[in-house]
Amino acid sequence: MKKVWVIIRKEWSEVFKNRLVLGTVAFLPLLFTAIPLVTLYYTGTGNNADSAIAATDLPPQFAQLCGDLNGTECMQYYIVSQFLILFMLIPLILPMTFASYSIVGEKRTHTLEPLLATPITTFELLAGKALAASIPGILATWLAFLVYEIGARILAISPHVLARLSDPLWLIAIFISGPLLAIAAVSIAMMISSRVNEPRVAEQISALFVLPLVGLFIGQSTGLLLVNQTLIIYMTIGLIVLDAGLLAFATQFFQRENILTRWK
Amino acid sequence: MTDNTQVSSQYAIRLQDLTKSFGETLAVDHLSVSIKRGEIFGLLGPNGAGKTTTIRMLSALIAPTSGTAWIDGNQLGKQDQEIRRNVGILTESPGLYESLSAERNLAFFAQMYEIENISESVEKYLRMLGLWDRRFEAVGTFSKGMRQKLAIARALLHEPNVLFLDEPTSNLDPEAARLIREFIASIKHDGRTIMLCTHNLDEADRLCDRVAVLKSHLLALDTPTALRRKLFGRSVVFHLHKTLPKYRETVKKYQFVKSAEIVDNKLLVKLDKPEEQNPILIRSLVQAGAEIQFVGELRRRLEDVYLQLIDMEKSQ
Ligand SMILES: Nc1ncnc2c1ncn2[C@@H]1O[C@H](COP(=O)(O)OP(=O)(O)OP(=O)(O)O)[C@@H](O)[C@H]1O
Numbered sequence A: 001m002k003k004v005w006v007i008i009r010k011e012w013s014e015v016f017k018n019r020l021v022l023g024t025v026a027f028l029p030l031l032f033t034a035i036p037l038v039t040l041y042y043t044g045t046g047n048n049a050d051s052a053i054a055a056t057d058l059p060p061q062f063a064q065l066c067g068d069l070n071g072t073e074c075m076q077y078y079i080v081s082q083f084l085i086l087f088m089l090i091p092l093i094l095p096m097t098f099a100s101y102s103i104v105g106e107k108r109t110h111t112l113e114p115l116l117a118t119p120i121t122t123f124e125l126l127a128g129k130a131l132a133a134s135i136p137g138i139l140a141t142w143l144a145f146l147v148y149e150i151g152a153r154i155l156a157i158s159p160h161v162l163a164r165l166s167d168p169l170w171l172i173a174i175f176i177s178g179p180l181l182a183i184a185a186v187s188i189a190m191m192i193s194s195r196v197n198e199p200r201v202a203e204q205i206s207a208l209f210v211l212p213l214v215g216l217f218i219g220q221s222t223g224l225l226l227v228n229q230t231l232i233i234y235m236t237i238g239l240i241v242l243d244a245g246l247l248a249f250a251t252q253f254f255q256r257e258n259i260l261t262r263w264k
Numbered sequence B: 001m002t003d004n005t006q007v008s009s010q011y012a013i014r015l016q017d018l019t020k021s022f023g024e025t026l027a028v029d030h031l032s033v034s035i036k037r038g039e040i041f042g043l044l045g046p047n048g049a050g051k052t053t054t055i056r057m058l059s060a061l062i063a064p065t066s067g068t069a070w071i072d073g074n075q076l077g078k079q080d081q082e083i084r085r086n087v088g089i090l091t092e093s094p095g096l097y098e099s100l101s102a103e104r105n106l107a108f109f110a111q112m113y114e115i116e117n118i119s120e121s122v123e124k125y126l127r128m129l130g131l132w133d134r135r136f137e138a139v140g141t142f143s144k145g146m147r148q149k150l151a152i153a154r155a156l157l158h159e160p161n162v163l164f165l166d167e168p169t170s171n172l173d174p175e176a177a178r179l180i181r182e183f184i185a186s187i188k189h190d191g192r193t194i195m196l197c198t199h200n201l202d203e204a205d206r207l208c209d210r211v212a213v214l215k216s217h218l219l220a221l222d223t224p225t226a227l228r229r230k231l232f233g234r235s236v237v238f239h240l241h242k243t244l245p246k247y248r249e250t251v252k253k254y255q256f257v258k259s260a261e262i263v264d265n266k267l268l269v270k271l272d273k274p275e276e277q278n279p280i281l282i283r284s285l286v287q288a289g290a291e292i293q294f295v296g297e298l299r300r301r302l303e304d305v306y307l308q309l310i311d312m313e314k315s316q
């Protein structure tokens, strides 16, 4: 298992020399933390009697989401939950970018052959690459979530909303669904990039798998569905099944000889 | 079958009907060769002859379709991890991490090979190949020759008993190529067995103890000298001050002379045993009035042998 760590360190020292990848890693979490905080700040400062939103002004499905929150609180909570869905893009997109560059890079430099000539096992190689690609994404998600939570508290939003922010729903989403998403993202990106020669093409194809999340975002914005505890739990269970399937498929897909002869 | 321990001590590499097909393409066809310990063995053949495929099979990178091989006593398909531990390979393209330094590249592979004294081995080979001063520079800034040297260093890091070199001097300038050739010759003395693929036939001639000419199946296998003799016999060149047609007749009257021809001021004579027959010819030529300036054996180039073999294969 020592070699898995050696691979991870090699991947990081390589990939962090790539400005484009580094940019994505830094920019995306920053953006996804900044936007909701700024929005919260503005809705929060307007939190007085004049501009208070009456619960009745909100679309009907909000009542289900908000329960006993008042209008403004409900609006804030809505914004928070809406952006937390966007947060889930971080453990998807970062690992995808990482994995695409790592696999395509290895193909371009023809380093797979000397690497597979060493007594490393295929499992160690793939585990090293997958972990190297997913760990930064997962950590960035957690970090961004932490910054967001702290920021939301400092911006003094209603205590009712604050209570909701520590809802197990979001903890599950961030700490369980996040890593599960990262595993799926990495397996998909690795399979795709083993078949293409441009990291960006790999990213673009992999990006199709981001669509379900975007669908969730739009779904909630338009009132088609609500991101509630049940949905998150279903999503998490779905992800576990998906990951198990992807990993089983990947072990067939990434046979030692195929890596060398089919990854062109 | 011979006793396996005996076989493994005498031969470093033994191929038995080794075969590989990619779909319809038969890349390597029932190859059986035994290579002695300490030998430099050349693998020659046209593009697509299956040289790289053979090396890849022997270094446990791809599995044979049928047949097997023993490398340093380990059987292919059964002891692949052992094989990977004991062989070094210089792949067709150097395959280095461009954004990492020379030292980091070697250190990474040293860890993959589970080497104990990593910094020592890395330093040893960086120095041996003249890359020590540039060890902290990214490989992306290296010239082809430097990359090739670094890739050779990597192949040797774990002190393998068997070394596979796939076109070690292709794309290099004559000076760099010569450096690498001299280096290969020098590591032979450590008792390593080296299998060398090359299109440079002079290089094969100079370095290899034996060569195999391949075109998916084996066309010929022997020492370069023996191959020359098999294909062209032996020829002796007499440099004469003045060549007259009668000198040709002088030598032709001997039964052991297979052929004799005059080219410029040289008389070319094909013989079986020049060591015994030359003195007789020299005596007769002198008696006939010829002024002999030099006598020597005509050294055919390995290239001629190779082209002849490939031609023979084509006309079949
Ligand atoms: N991964 C692969 N998939 C399909 N066919 C392959 C593969 N690798 C090699 N071949 C085929 O096997 C044959 C032998 O190829 P190989 O690379 O071993 O030749 P070579 O002797 O090394 O040639 P060169 O001198 O050009 O390097 C060729 O016909 C080649 O097209």
Ligand SMILES: [Mg+2]
Pocket (backbone or CB within 6 Å): B051, B052, B053, B092, B166
């Ligand atoms: Mg080749």
